[in-house]
Amino acid sequence: MHIAEGFLPPLHAAAWWVASAPFAVHGARAVITESRANPESRLLLAAAGATTFVLSAIKLPSITGSSSHPTGTGAGAILFRPPVMAFLGSLVLAMQALLLAHGGLTTLGANVFSMAIAGPWAGYALYRALRHLHSPTAVFGAVAGANLATYVVTALQLALAHPDPVGGFPASLGTFLAVFALTQIPLALAEGIVGVLLLRYLAVVAAPELERRGLLPPRPAGHA
Numbered sequence: 001m002h003i004a005e006g007f008l009p010p011l012h013a014a015a016w017w018v019a020s021a022p023f024a025v026h027g028a029r030a031v032i033t034e035s036r037a038n039p040e041s042r043l044l045l046a047a048a049g050a051t052t053f054v055l056s057a058i059k060l061p062s063i064t065g066s067s068s069h070p071t072g073t074g075a076g077a078i079l080f081r082p083p084v085m086a087f088l089g090s091l092v093l094a095m096q097a098l099l100l101a102h103g104g105l106t107t108l109g110a111n112v113f114s115m116a117i118a119g120p121w122a123g124y125a126l127y128r129a130l131r132h133l134h135s136p137t138a139v140f141g142a143v144a145g146a147n148l149a150t151y152v153v154t155a156l157q158l159a160l161a162h163p164d165p166v167g168g169f170p171a172s173l174g175t176f177l178a179v180f181a182l183t184q185i186p187l188a189l190a191e192g193i194v195g196v197l198l199l200r201y202l203a204v205v206a207a208p209e210l211e212r213r214g215l216l217p218p219r220p221a222g223h224a
Contacts, residue, residue, distance in 0.1 A: 002059070002069070002096070002111055003154065005104025012161045017109030020090070023117045027087030034084060041080075044202075044209055048076035049088040051198070055191070056092060056115065059102060060183050068183035070191040074146030075198050077120035078127050078139065079213065089116025114153035122149030136196045143195030147188035151180050 008016070035042050052072035060068045072092075076085045090112045096102040103111045123146025130138035155176035164171035202209075203216055210216040 002056075002093070002103035002115075003107040003157065005097075005101075005106055007104075008107050008110055008157070008161045010106075012157075013106045013109060015109075016107075016113050016157065020086075020109045020112040020117060023083070023086040024090040024112060027083045027085070027090070027116075030081075030083040031087050034080065038212075041209060044079065044206060045084070045088070048079055048085070049092060052076060052085070052089060053092045053095065055194075057096060057100060057102065060187070068151075068180060068187060070187055070194070071115050071119050071147050071150050072191075073115060073120045073150075074123035074143035074191070075139075075195045077124040077146060078142055078195075078199070078215065079202075079210075082117070082120035082124050085120040086112070086116050089120070092116075110154075110157050114157060115150045118153040119146040119150035122146055136200075139196050139199050140192040144188040144192030147191050148184070151184040151188070152177065155180055 031045065035045065055070035055072035058069050073085050073089055076088060090108075093103055093108055093111050093116065094105075097104055097108055097111075123142040126145040127138050127142035130141045155173060158176050159169050159173035162172060163169045164175065167174075199210075199215070207216060
């Protein structure tokens with residue numbers, strides 16, 4: 001979810017930049033390590049970034065100063081783990097702010113924290129918790145969970161920045177969560193389905209890579 005340019009007080013915007021920067025730097029190192037250790041994964045890395053860019057650019061009107069949209073980070077977190085998505089998500093959000101006027105530069109730190117950090121970590125945690133179940137269930141839960149976690153953190157960020165004059169932070173948080181829910185919950189469910197379909201497609205076209213990552217059982221010897 002993209003918080004618009006100038007919609008956060010300067011101190012809040014700066015604090016989210018500071019909170020997000022270490023994750024993005026660590027993620028950049030993880031991407032470099034991954035691409036050097038496994039050059040064959042570079043196309044899949046590019047696909048994860050492109051998927052995040054395309055899905056998160058599908059913007060629907062929501063609360064003034066923000067928007068609702070898929071995130072695309074849950075599937076990437078399953079494939080490459082959350083640190084990689086912290087960097088790829090940061091790149092995506094910076095490009096969208098500069099090229100599409102989605103989000104903003106002052107609010108980039110807050111948007112990175114919600115969509116590229118909190119979302120992927122929540123999604124990956126759900127995947128780990130559910131992976132003993134049928135694989136599509138784990139993928140659906142992880143992708144939908146990453147989306148919902150992004151929405152919850154964005155609502156928290158906005159509530160901290162704009163507390164209700166009467167009820168304060170709790171009332172503001174409840175309002176933001178309720179209004180976002182109208183669009184974000186259906187989007188999260190739809191993205192979960194898309195994530196399952198995406199992983200099924202990758203299981204066909206990139207089976208060896210998914211096997212190496214432990215996302216598919218190894219094929220029997222001699223299987224073409």
